[in-house]
Each structure stands twice: as C-alpha cells, then as structure tokens.
Amino acid sequence: MNKEELHKLIETEQPNICQVVAYKGGKEVYSDCWNDYKTDDYSHVMSATKSIFALLVGIAIDKGQIKSVDDKVLDYFPEYKVKRGEKTIYDVTIKHLLTMRAPYKSKGDPWSKVCSSENWTYTSLDFLGGRKGLTDEFKYSTVCIHILSGILYKATGMKTVDYANKYLFEPLGIKKHKNFYAKSAEEHKEFTISKLPKEAVWFADPQGLGTPGYGLCMTAGEMAKIGQMCLNNGEFGGQQIVSSKWIKEMTAPRTVEGKYFRGMDYGYLWWIINREKGIYAAIGNSGNVIYINPEKKIVVAVTSYFKPTIFDRVDFIQREIEPRL
Secondary structure, eight states: OOOHHHHHHHHHTTTTTEEEEEEEEEEEEEEEEEETOTTTTTTTOHHHHHHHHHHHHHHHHHHHHSOTSSGGGGGGGGTOOTTOOOGGGGBHHHHHHHTTTTOOOSSSHHHHHTTTTOOOOHHHHHOOOOOOOOOOOOOSSSSSGGGHHHHHHHHHHOOHHHHHIIIIIIHHHHHEEEEEEEEHHHHHHHHHOOSSSBBBBBOOOSOOOOOSOOEEEEOHHHHHHHHHHHTTTTTTTTTOSSSSHHHHHHHHOBBBSGGGGTOOEEOOEEEEETTTTTEEEEEEEGGGGEEEEEETTTTEEEEOOSTTTTTHHHHHHIIGGGOOO
C-alpha cells in the first residue's frame, strides 16, 4: 500500500479525518494522522459511544449484575414516581433501549430538558412510554438512552467511567478515562463541536454517570483495539473481556424501517452494514467509525473533528481503505 497516496487522498476527500488505524489478521497494519493530530490525541467519537456502552451492558450481563436484556427498566428504579396515567413505561425492557425500539413522548431528543435537569436519568424516564404503547417502532435516541447509564449504576454500584476503566479499557491497554463535567450549556456545546484534540474523558451528568449516547473521547488506536476484541469474539491478548455469546447477540441484525438509515440494520447499539457478510460498525456523527469485517479479518478505526454532514464514511472505508490493506 502506498501510504503517501492514501494520506493525500484522505486529506483531499475526507478533510475532517484526524486519525486512522487499521488491523488485519490481528495485527496493526496502518496508522496515520491529519489536521495536526498525533496518534495519542483524543477525539469526541460522538454516537460511536453507544456501541462501547453496549459492551459494558454485555460485561454486566456476563457477570450476572444485570440479569437479562428482558429485564423491565423500572425494576432498576423502584423509587421512581411514574407520572399519573402512564402505563406503557411498565413494559419497557433494557432490550427496547438497546435496539432503539423504546417509545418516547417527545418528537425529537429532548436535549435541553434532560441536560438542564438535576437528574438526567429520571428526566429521561419522564419521557419514556406514551399512549401509543409498545409499537416496536425504530426510534433513534441519543439523550434519553441515558437511562442505560442509570441501570448500569443501579446494577453494579459503579459509575460508568469506573466500570469501563476496570472491565474494558484496562484489559485492552486503553488509558484510564476520567469524567468530564460541563459547567454550562455553552461548555457542553463547545465540548461537542470543538475541533481541537481532547483528553481521555467521558462526558458525565451531575451524578457522575457517563452519557451512553455520546460523550466518550478516544484515539483511533483505542477504537481499533475495541474493534479487534469484537472481531475476536470478545477476546484480546489471551483474555476473554466479554463473552462470545454477547458479541453474537449484540451484532444480530434487526431490520430498520425508514429511508434515513441507508439500508443498514441494527443490533444492540451497533449498526449492521451487511448482514450476509456480517460486517458491522460503531458510527458517530462527523464520521467517527469502528468498522469490523469478520470475513476479511479487518478492523478500521477513524476519528474526526466536528463536521455534521458526513454520511459516507463507511462507503469511503470500503472503497478506498479496505482494498488497500
């Protein structure tokens, strides 16, 4: 592979890419940086955070801390006072949250309501349910799946970042992460849209629970390790980090209705790119991606700075990066 040629191509065609790391056959075969980023600089990986969180849920299930994805959400919040007349919420399960099939009483994501509240988990629960009942409709949510962080905390007694550090990051040789707190809406916005490198942090609510829908900062090298671990059925460096059973369940494709999702299917917070070939990916706004092709034993991780109109990153990986590996 001509590394200089690919460097220039990415610089020209995908100018907001900061880092790319690729593995083939279990070995790192490619690493490069753009936009004055170094290999150890961190980017906010946006919604790719969701896929990492799915691994934490799997680890908690493996350990028996969460019994099953079929557990009712409210079983974890016996102290929560359900709004008068609300019935649907009692039937919502963890699986509904993981597959984006949970019903919400808001048209879009209620960012300002949730993020300006004292307790993001309870405020998200306030939006869960509705008169239509369980419709099994795919409704992509970023802010209200904060409920999952609440569940993880109730099940394990550990804050999101501490749980991730102990059971996922440390075994993979990923730098220990810390919580990041925004003191104002402006600081929250700046965290999301800033193009500058970040630290090893996870955006957190006032209770110290990491946001499961966005907010994790990683390097492409760290993302590639996570991808390699998934490709290896949950094993990395001789250690079983998450069960192969969970990886299989997490990446089982479910059809997504609607024309906005480019014909992709969905697993548990992972996008299924090609159900026949078993290709799947963590995808975040601006083109932050962990791309996994089990057939070719390829993992490609991409970090990017904020540019919200990137919809072709997986296509670019398949067209320009994958064939060169």
